[in-house]
Amino acid sequence: MKITNEIKDNTIVMTLDGELDASSSVLLDEELSDPEIMKYSKILVDCEKLNYISSAGLGVFISHLQRFEDAQIKLIFFNMQDKVRNVFEILGLDLLMTIVSNYEEAMTIADE
Numbered sequence: 001m002k003i004t005n006e007i008k009d010n011t012i013v014m015t016l017d018g019e020l021d022a023s024s025s026v027l028l029d030e031e032l033s034d035p036e037i038m039k040y041s042k043i044l045v046d047c048e049k050l051n052y053i054s055s056a057g058l059g060v061f062i063s064h065l066q067r068f069e070d071a072q073i074k075l076i077f078f079n080m081q082d083k084v085r086n087v088f089e090i091l092g093l094d095l096l097m098t099i100v101s102n103y104e105e106a107m108t109i110a111d112e
Contacts, residue, residue: 003031011042017049020057032064038071042110048079053087078106
């Protein structure tokens with residue numbers, strides 16, 4: 001798993017590349033736990049190259065969801081592959097998290 005962050009004004013675009021499993025979820029947790037991330041109002045997660053997500057990976061996002069909501073930080077996923085999106089939908093996480101088709105849609109929703 002490779003995680004890269006691109007900062008644009010008050011937005012972090014986090015790109016996930018590879019498989020998000022139990023071992024790589026530690027890296028994601030470290031990224032999302034970084035106090036610096038709380039300075040931004042939008043976290044956009046590009047999932048185009050995310051090939052797999054385990055329950056541990058989902059758990060990392062879920063564990064930070066409330067903290068981001070409390071801080072009024074928008075967490076939006078985009079470019080999600082169907083097989084990964086199906087995992088979110090089967091577990092009902094698409095009802096808790098914002099998942100959109102592309103970056104432009106993510107920015108539109110983030111700016112609302």
